[in-house]
Amino acid sequence: MADQEMQKLIKRINELAKKAKEEGLSDLEIIERKDLRQKYLKKFRESFRSQVEMMQIFDKEGKEVTPEKVKEVQRKKGLRDD
Structure with missing residues (x-):
């Protein structure tokens, strides 16, 4: 669903860009x-x-070398349990 929303946004942005040029x-x-x-x-x-x-x-x-900041976020979201 999010992809469809992005496609709609991009389509309209491009329409306006074309109109702005023309x-x-x-x-x-x-x-x-x-x-x-x-x-x-x-x-x-x-x-x-x-x-x-x-x-x-x-x-x-x-060996895992994921930055600690990313590991902390993953722990908070329950994506890690180390």
Whole structure:
């Protein structure tokens, strides 16, 4: 579902970008574009944060070297029990 929302945001942002290049935007469309961009960035950051929080990093010898800050977040979310 989140992916569909992102696709809708991207589609509308691109429509407004095309219109801005071709004929310009009304004041309402400029406000809409700003709002859509903020929503897109918020969703992108949430998704990226979630991916980083789920990550585990291992060195060549197979030893886990995940940063402690990430481990702490994982513990708080119940993703680790070490």
